Amino acid sequence: MRIAVLDDYQDIARRYGDWDRLPPGAGPTVFTDHLADPEAVVARLAPFTVVCAMRERTPFPRAVLERLPELRLLVTTGMANASIDMAAARELGITVSGTGSAPAATAELTWALILALLRRVPAEDRAVREGGWQHTVGGDLAGRTLGVIGLGRLGTRVARVGTAFGMDVLAWSSNLTAERAEQAGARLVPKDELLRTCDVVTLHLKLSDRTRGLIGRRELDLIGPDSYLVNTSRGPIVDEAALLDALVTGRIGGAALDVYSTEPLPPDHPLRTAPNTVLTPHIGYGTHDTYRVFYRETVEDIVAFLDGAPVRVLN
Numbered sequence: 189m190r191i192a193v194l195d196d197y198q199d200i201a202r203r204y205g206d207w208d209r210l211p212p213g214a215g216p217t218v219f220t221d222h223l224a225d226p227e228a229v230v231a232r233l234a235p236f237t238v239v240c241a242m243r244e245r246t247p248f249p250r251a252v253l254e255r256l257p258e259l260r261l262l263v264t265t266g267m268a269n270a271s272i273d274m275a276a277a278r279e280l281g282i283t284v285s286g287t288g289s290a291p292a293a294t295a296e297l298t299w300a301l302i303l304a305l306l307r308r309v310p311a312e313d314r315a316v317r318e319g320g321w322q323h324t325v326g327g328d329l330a331g332r333t334l335g336v337i338g339l340g341r342l343g344t345r346v347a348r349v350g351t352a353f354g355m356d357v358l359a360w361s362s363n364l365t366a367e368r369a370e371q372a373g374a375r376l377v378p379k380d381e382l383l384r385t386c387d388v389v390t391l392h393l394k395l396s397d398r399t400r401g402l403i404g405r406r407e408l409d410l411i412g413p414d415s416y417l418v419n420t421s422r423g424p425i426v427d428e429a430a431l432l433d434a435l436v437t438g439r440i441g442g443a444a445l446d447v448y449s450t451e452p453l454p455p456d457h458p459l460r461t462a463p464n465t466v467l468t469p470h471i472g473y474g475t476h477d478t479y480r481v482f483y484r485e486t487v488e489d490i491v492a493f494l495d496g497a498p499v500r501v502l503n
Contacts, residue, residue, distance in 0.1 A: 189211075189214050189237045189238065189494075190217065190235055190236045190237055190238070190258075191210070191214060191215070191216040191217065191236065191237070191238040191239075191240065191490065192216065192217050192219065192232075192233055192236040192238070192239045192240065193216045193217070193218045193219065193240045193486075194219050194239065194240065194241050194242060194245065194246050195219065195220075195221075195222050195241070195242040195245035195246055196218050196219065196220050196242065197220060197222070197452075198220075198474075199218065199220045200479055200483075201216065201218050201240075201483050202216070202218060204476075204479040204480050204482070204483040204484065205483030205484055205486055205487045206484055206487055207487060209487055209491055210487065210490060210491065210494075211494070216240070217236075219232070222245060222246070222452060223246065226247075226249075226251065226252050229246060229252055230252055230255045230256065233256055233259070234255070234256060234257075234258065235258060236256075236258060236259065237258050237259065237260050237261065238259075238260065238261045238262075238263065238490055238493075239256075239259060239261075239262050239263070240263045240264075240265075240486050240490075241262065241263065241264045241265070241269065241271075241272070242265055242482075243264070243265055243266060243269065243473070244269055244270060244271035244422075245271075245451065246271070247271040247272075248262065248271060248272045248273060248277070249271075249273050249276070250273045250276035253273060253276050253277055253280055253282060254276070254280065256282075259280075259282050260281070260282060260283065260493075261282070261283050261284075261285065261489070261490065261493045261498075262277060262282055262283070262284045262285075263284075263285050263286070263287070263486050263489045263490065264284065264285075264286050264287075264502070265286070265287050265289070265482040265483075265486065266286055266287060266289055266473075266482075267286040267287070267288065267289075267500065267502065268286070268394065268502070269284075269286070269502070270394075270395050270396070270422075272284055272502075274502060274503040275503070277503050278503045282503075283493060283498050283501060283503070284501065284502045284503040285489040285492075285493065285498055285499060285500045285501055285502065286489075286500045286502050287481060287482050287485035287486055287489065287500065288481050288485055289473060289478055289481055289482065290473070290475060290477040290478040290480075290481055291341060291342075291345070292345065292477075293472060293473050293474070293475045293477065293478045294342050294420050294472035294473055295342050295345035295346050295349070297420055297446060297468070297471065297472045298342075298346050298390055298392075298418060298420045298472075299346070299349055301418050301420065301444035301445075301446065301466055301468065302329075302388055302390070302416075302418055302444065303329075304444065304466045305416055305418070305442055305443075305444040305464075305465075305466045306326055306327035306328075306329065306388070306416065307326035307327070308324040308325075308326055309466075310466055311323075311324055312324060327387070327416075329350075329353040329354070329355055329388075330353060330354035330355065331354060331355070331356075332355055332356070332387040332388070333355060333356045333357075333358060333385055333386045333387050333388075334346075334347070334350035334355045334356070334357045334358070334386060334387070334388050334390070335357075335358045335359070335360070335382040335383065335385070335386030335388065335389040335390070336350070336357060336358070336359045336360075336372075336374060336390055336392060337359075337360055337361060337379070337382065337389065337390070337391050337392065337393060337402075338361050338391060338392035338393035338394075338421070339359040339360075339361055339364055339368065339369060339372055339374060339392070340361075340392060342392045342420075343359070343361075343372075343390075343392035344372040346390055346392060347359060347372045347373055347374045348372060348373050350373075351373040356375075357372075357373055357374040357375070358374060358375055358376075358377045358381075358382045358385060358386060359372065359374035359375065359376055359377070359382070360376065360377060360378065360379045360382045361393065362398065364376055379407075380410060383407055383410035383411050384410050384411075384412075386411075386415060387414070387415050387416070388415065388416050388418060389411055389415065389416070389417050389418070390417075390418040390419075390420070391403070391417075391418065391419045391420070391421045391425055391426070392420070392421055393421050393422075393425055394421070394422070395421070395422035395424055395425060399422075399425050400424050400425065401424065401425070401426075401427050402425050402426075403417070403419075403425060403426040403427065403430075403431075404426075404427040404430050405427065405430040405433070405434070408430055408431060408434040408439065408440050409434070409439060411440050411441075412439070412440065412441070413438055413439055413440060413441055414441050415440070415441050416440070416441050416442045416443065416444070417431070417440060417442075417443045417444075418443070418444045418445075419443070419444075419445050419446065419447055420446040420447060420472045421447060422447050423445075423447040423448040423449040423450075423451070424449050428448070428449045428459070431443060432458055432459060432462055435462045435463055435464060435465060436462065436463065438463075440464075441464065442463075442464030442465060442466075443462075443464070443465050443466075444465070444466040444467075444468075445459070445465065445466075445467055445468070446467075446468045446469075446470055446471060446472050447470055447472075448470070451470055452469065453467075453469070485500070
């Protein structure tokens with residue numbers, strides 16, 4: 189049996205997973221690079237019985253799964269993965285298992301991005317290192333309005349921190365109730381009202397056909413030149429071309445992004461030079477606690493599968 193661990197950019201899977209629990213000789217082959225070409229993915233993974241995917245970094249549509257005849261177990265970190273064709277995997281006899289995650293990591297990064305964006309932390313850090321001193325004026329949080337789109341597990345954490353900062357917190361999602369919003373310290377309002385009213389708009393939605401492109405040119409114009417957009421959810425929720433245009437033309441105050449439509453972000457991507465932005469490389473979940481959960485439960489999934497009793501099955 190051969191086990192592949194994919195997209196381990198930081199080469200940390202061996203450190204955080206207790207791989208010694210696997211049978212002798214079943215240690216993982218770890219790949220630290222990313223393959224975007226499906227043909228290359230198939231060629232690399234053809235000999236493997238178990239594949240361990242990191243979030244949605246490598247897609248597994250039907251066309252790829254059908255060409256991996258040895259594959260019997262596909263483990264994804266997290267308990268959802270929009271890049272895996274679950275129905276195709278089931279039809280092909282491939283078990284898909286997931287893992288838990290540390291609940292606070294992405295919410296904490298959201299606030300790191302909000303503070304960095306409003307207080308111009310990257311620009312001021314760079315100025316000090318280059319021998320300069322104060323040259324920007326930061327924005328305030330206390331007394332301002334935070335808009336949370338998607339008030340689930342992560343959005344609720346973000347909302348409660350906003351309240352602690354002394355912000356008025358508004359919330360919207362398609363199925364959100366006023367009672368549920370109130371429990372999180374927020375007030376339910378229509379989406380357009382949230383976009384027009386809030387000084388900071390932060391996204392905490394799952395990517396789906398309903399949320400893809402949810403924030404486009406019209407929505408960015410509602411946010412306007414004095415307010416900011418933060419996205420730590422999934423890149424395609426925002427129309428990237430529309431966002432770039434809004435940033436370059438000054439129709440939005442700024443954006444902080446941890447996720448992108450194409451990842452890793454190409455070296456020549458125009459977002460890398462867009463004004464009034466703070467950019468991080470999809471590290472919302474990239475903490476010690478999260479990786480411990482991801483890789484330890486990945487090993488648990490493999491051991492359980494080998495014992496004939498798969499756990500955390502998603503398909």
